Amino acid sequence: MSHARILFIPTNATLPARFLLVDREGRVVGRGELDPHQADTPPTIRTIAVAPGADIMTRWLDLPPGNMAQARAAARWALRDQAAGEIEALDVALGVAPADGGPRMTAAVSAKLLQAWLRWMETFDIRPEAVVPDNLSLPAPLAPDALTAARTGADVALRGSAFGVTVQPDLVEAIAAGRSLDWLEGEALDAALAMGALAAPVDLLQAHDRRERVKSAKGWRLAAGLAAALLVSPLILLAAEGLRDRTAADQAEAAARVGAVALYPELATADDPASEALSRLDAGPPAGGTARALAAVFAAVERVPGAELDDATLGGQGLRVTLAHPGFSDLDAVRADLAEAGLAVVDETSAEEAGRMVSTLTIGGVR
Incomplete structure (x- = not known):
């Protein structure tokens, strides 16, 4: 019996999608295609999707130690000059942090394209467990001067020890730059892709996880519209009272409550969630989003000798960061840099610990 399905996302939604069926040991036990023109729904099974690597930017980056939010923000900052569009429009995913502190595998994809892939799979009633680029599903070569190569549709995927890219065939020689190519084909290629995808x-x-997205970019994109609705609702209430239209007043109040709870689910039991949501929005990042605010924080901290970012969290009170720095006056430089980035800083606490200052700040948008 098959244990999982390895589904290869096609380059065009109208094309059939090839898939492999694998057993619990990762061996290929079946093959097939999903035809978008057929109405039959495939059986429910654990699915790992392999995405076209030509649409994904893969890099190995030197990232500072820290939690996932900090590392992802640092990766965004490092990719800012390489992204074709706005860096905030990308979902950035990270591989496991190397034990030796070396460069960390990073993959960035258009958030809209990733969403389109997921919606395409939903038409087959498929919700993948993971989505991995095709080039990173290939095994890394043992020799440092070699690349693993494989044809993936009309393109060629290349994988090195710290390298991954999918390109048109006529670019392979230039990309290889003299390195030998270890080609995988046929059943050997399917077996390698299956094992690589399962290992993910x-x-x-990772960056599309609902809990993070609601608290980060997605939530802050909603914030401006929600704030406007909440600010207007008291006027609606007053007008409705003047007309003695309690129904309209109740509906406006209910809409404001629903909007507040949609952004901050923990306010569901609050007496006045609309007012509380507005106060939280005042402490929130600007329209540029949390990722941009974090990138500005990283840049400001980097310019202070001896300063380090210990923690960064996004919660009900907005973006909060904890800095370790040599002296109290260092905060003036951080505030100045963040002000230039359109951010306001509120000092929460500053204390001396082991000869260094530890400060907690709330970062918000300038109004």
């Missing part, structure tokens, strides 16, 4: 060296859904 990096999962693009």
Whole structure:
């Protein structure tokens, strides 16, 4: 019996999608295609999707130690000059941090494209467990001067020890730059792709996780519209009272409550969630989003000798960061840099610990 399905996302939604069926040991036990023109729904089974690597930017980056949010923010900052569009429009996923502190596998994809892939799979009633680039599903070569190569549709996927890219065939020689190519084909290629996808060296859904997205970019995109609705609702209430239209007043109040709870689910039991949501929005990042605010914080901290970012969290009170720095006056430089980035800083606490200052700040948008 098959244990999982390895589904290869096609380059065009109208094309059939090839898939492999694998057993619990990762051996290929079946093959097939999903035809978008057929109405039959495939059986429910654990699915790992392999995405076209030509649409994904893979890099190995030197990232500072820290939690996942800090590392992802640092990766965004490092990729800012390489992204074709706005860096905030990308979902950035990270591989496991190397034990030796070396460069960390990073994959970035357009958030809209990733969403389109997921919606395409939903038409087959498939919700993948992970989405991995095709080039990172290939095994890394043993020799440092070699690349693993494989044809993936009309393109060629290349994988090195710290390298992954999918390109048109006529670019392979230039990309290889003299390195030998170890080609995989046929059943050997299917077996390698299946094992690589099951191991999922990096999962693009990592950055798409609902809990993070609601608290980060997605939530802050909703914030401006929600704030406007909440600010207007008291006027609606007053007008409705003047007309003695209690029904309209109740509906407006209910809409404001629903909007507040949609952004901050923990306010569901609050007496006045609309007012509380507005106060939280005042402490929130600007329209540029949390990722941009974090990138500005990283840049400001980097310019202070001896300063380090210990923690960064996004919660009900907005973006809060904890800095360790040599002296109290260092905060003036951080505030100045963040002000230039359109951010306001509120000092929460500052204390001396082991000869260094530790400060907690709330970062918000300038109004």
